[in-house]
Amino acid sequence: MLHFLPGSVLFFISTLLLIVNTALWSTLVFLGGLVKLLVPLKGWRVNVTRVMNSFMWAWATCNGAILRLIAKVEWDVEGLDLLKKDGWYLLISNHLSGFDIAAHTYIFRNNIPMLKFFLKKELLYVPFMGLGCWALDMPFMNRTSPEKLKKNPKLRGKDLETTRRSCEKFKDLPTSIINYVEGSRFTEQKRKRQNSPYKHLLKPKAGGIAFTLSAMGEQFDALLNVTVVYPDAPADILSSVMHGKVRRIVIRVNALPVPEVDADRYFSEPEYRVEFQRWLNQIWEEKDAQIDAILAEPKR
Numbered sequence: 001m002l003h004f005l006p007g008s009v010l011f012f013i014s015t016l017l018l019i020v021n022t023a024l025w026s027t028l029v030f031l032g033g034l035v036k037l038l039v040p041l042k043g044w045r046v047n048v049t050r051v052m053n054s055f056m057w058a059w060a061t062c063n064g065a066i067l068r069l070i071a072k073v074e075w076d077v078e079g080l081d082l083l084k085k086d087g088w089y090l091l092i093s094n095h096l097s098g099f100d101i102a103a104h105t106y107i108f109r110n111n112i113p114m115l116k117f118f119l120k121k122e123l124l125y126v127p128f129m130g131l132g133c134w135a136l137d138m139p140f141m142n143r144t145s146p147e148k149l150k151k152n153p154k155l156r157g158k159d160l161e162t163t164r165r166s167c168e169k170f171k172d173l174p175t176s177i178i179n180y181v182e183g184s185r186f187t188e189q190k191r192k193r194q195n196s197p198y199k200h201l202l203k204p205k206a207g208g209i210a211f212t213l214s215a216m217g218e219q220f221d222a223l224l225n226v227t228v229v230y231p232d233a234p235a236d237i238l239s240s241v242m243h244g245k246v247r248r249i250v251i252r253v254n255a256l257p258v259p260e261v262d263a264d265r266y267f268s269e270p271e272y273r274v275e276f277q278r279w280l281n282q283i284w285e286e287k288d289a290q291i292d293a294i295l296a297e298p299k300r
Contacts, residue, residue: 003071007243010070014242017066025059026132033135046172052135053114053173060105060114067106071244075107079253083111086174088219090258091115092209093226094201094287095180097237100228104178107251112224113174118212137169139177170219178226179209181280187235198288200295206277214263222255227287229294250294256283 002010032052036045067073083089089112093104105115119133121140134140182202184190196203213220229250233240240246259279265272
């Protein structure tokens with residue numbers, strides 16, 4: 001609707017609206033977190049979590065409305081047909097920009113449960129943010145460093161047990177968890193520094209997804225391999241979106257069987273880790289070819 005305005009004006013409008021949108025819903029989530037904290041009854045907490053998820057759904061929906069306001073964006077999405085709103089999913093995706101989270105939450109909001117993100121346990125103690133993420137049932141991970149494990153081998157397995165306890169609440173409500181397995185947003189500089197074998201991707205890190213699957217793999221209905229591409233966006237994708245310059249967003253979703261991961265073997269047997277990494281590398285090789293094909297399509 002406002003795409004005819006100069007980019008600088010669109011950037012100001014989109015920034016203001018995004019701040020207002022985020023402030024509104026995050027405040028409500030924070031207040032919901034206080035309610036859950038003060039009334040520690042399981043049934044009550046489950047119902048409050050449903051309300052918190054609806055707030056996150058509203059945030060994602062409003063983000064989409066803001067994008068429609070400032071730009072003519074074509075959402076080219078495939079693979080949502082067989083997904084269920086009441087299912088349990090683990091998503092893995094390439095990571096291109098700070099806009100990816102908004103894109104994923106918007107596209108999946110009506111097809112699967114609202115996305116959750118694994119967070120470092122330290123974030124739990126960040127004012128407002130920590131309580132808000134806890135209210136949304138974001139799982140917090142406690143990762144013991146290899147140095148500490150060497151000094152105290154008895155700590156081995158404690159992280160996995162902590163994560164399992166954190167994920168127990170997901171048995172009460174359908175849940176979707178997303179993992180950006182590259183560990184960082186893609187840039188050409190990072191790709192070269194890594195000596196990545198892929199043209200459009202960084203090397204995938206197997207440890208995080210193996211940890212997740214070993215903690216709660218039996219709960220997932222499917223592993224969703226997600227590919228996101230912004231064919232007409234320059235390197236600074238988030239800025240381009242907020243300036244109204246992005247015209248097409250491509251998302252491809254492929255549902256895969258959930259692999260079984262034995263945590264003890266993964267963290268103690270090098271051959272087992274290599275086999276799992278090989279499986280993940282194969283997915284990334286196919287994803288790289290898919291991105292290549294998408295970018296080679298004629299501009300619309």
